[in-house]
Amino acid sequence: xxxxxxxxxxxxxxxxxxxxxxxxxxxxxxxxxxxxxxxxxxxxxxxxxxxxxxxxxxxxxxxxxxxxxxxxxxxxxxxxxxxx
Numbered sequence: 001x002x003x004x005x006x007x008x009x010x011x012x013x014x015x016x017x018x019x020x021x022x023x024x025x026x027x028x029x030x031x032x033x034x035x036x037x038x039x040x041x042x043x044x045x046x047x048x049x050x051x052x053x054x055x056x057x058x059x060x061x062x063x064x065x066x067x068x069x070x071x072x073x074x075x076x077x078x079x080x081x082x083x084x
Contacts, residue, residue, distance in 0.1 A: 053078050 057078065061071040 060066050
């Protein structure tokens with residue numbers, strides 16, 4: 001057995017050579033899918049997760065639909081803080 005006959009299977013000389021590389025590439029793709037962190041689609045909403053609610057609250061306060069005390073209370077509730 002010479003050098004080339006031992007390594008031909010990795011280049012497709014072996015009947016399963018092509019399948020070998022397909023399996024390797026599939027494993028790499030799967031590992032990338034599973035282990036790489038997924039970035040949120042909208043980074044502005046991702047930082048807080050409640051920015052949509054805050055935006056709505058701000059709009060309601062700007063339209064004078066709610067009073068200042070209610071606005072501050074709800075804002076504290078959304079942010080999960082005792083004080084702003």
